[in-house]
Amino acid sequence: MNLTSLSFFRNLRPDNKQFAVVGLGRFGRAVSSTLHSLGYEVLGVDVDEKRVAQVATEQQAAHCLQLDSTDPLALKESGIFEFDTVIVAIGNYLQESIITTLHIKEAGVNHVVAKASSDVHGTLLKKVGADLVVYPESEMGCTLARSLTQTGILDRFELDPDNSIVEVMVPDEFDGKTILELKLRSQYGVSILAVSHNDKFEINPNPNQRLQRGSAIVVIGSNKDISRLPIACKLAK
Incomplete structure (x- = not known):
């Protein structure tokens, strides 16, 4: 599971079928490629001819154009202003990023997503x-820090900065106990959404089901409460 991608893509408009991605660096290519693979029509643009050629060759977008996104006339002629959602993935070039975003919003594009490299x-x-x-770099940094310090967490989907859904191995302390007996909501402030069984997950498990060591559980709760689970904060040796 690519958690950064999930956190990003869930914010895009679900009813939109066409996207334009401005800036085809690593982040922009990832966005374009993922949207394209999901069946959406994607226009990818960049000022760098090599990047445009790479995206076209690797078929990471339906259409690719080379243009200077700080030029409003070039943006208009490309048809970007007709897209409902435009992702400005320039990021590392502050002036170009801001000017591009300004031009696109002033042209009346409904939904503009922009990558930032800093709070300012x-x-x-x-x-x-x-x-x-x-803030993809910041989000990835947070994810990496958590993965290094919370080694019992197999996977994480951040609902927002304070709450997550995580997949963890059943702690030794939970082995042989039923979900009801554990009283996770009152003891830890979290709830179990699913339990693994024969490589498949049972959604909304029976509260009388006994957990077994070696299985995985999917838990939802605040990051603070999740960190209190007996497996969540064991440091790697």
Whole structure:
């Protein structure tokens, strides 16, 4: 599970079928490729001819164009202003990112998502009209830090900065006990959404089901409460 991608893509409009991605660096290519593989029509643009050629060759977008996104005329002629959602993935070039976002919003695009490289950058993007600002490097850094310090967590999906859904191995302390006996909600403030059985997950498990060592459980709760689970904060030796 690519958690950063999940956190990002769940914020995009579900009824939209067409996306434009401005900036085809590593982040922009990942966005374009994922949307394209999901069956959406994607226009990818970049000022760098090599990047445009790479995306076209690897079929990571339905259409690719080379253009200077700080030029409003070039943006208009490309048809980007007709897209319902545009992702400005320039990120590392603050001036180009802000100017591009400004032009796209002033042209009336409904939904603009912009990548920011810092808090100041993000604030400026919001000032010029970005509807959603994402911080992929920061989010990945947080995910890495948690994975290094919470080694019992197999996978994590962050609902927001404070709450998550995580997959963990059944702790030794839970082995042989029923979900009802554990009283997870009152003891830890979390709830079990699913329990693994024969490599498949049982959703909304019976509260009288006994947990077994070696199985996995999917838990939802605040990050603070999840960290209290007996397996969540064991450091790797």
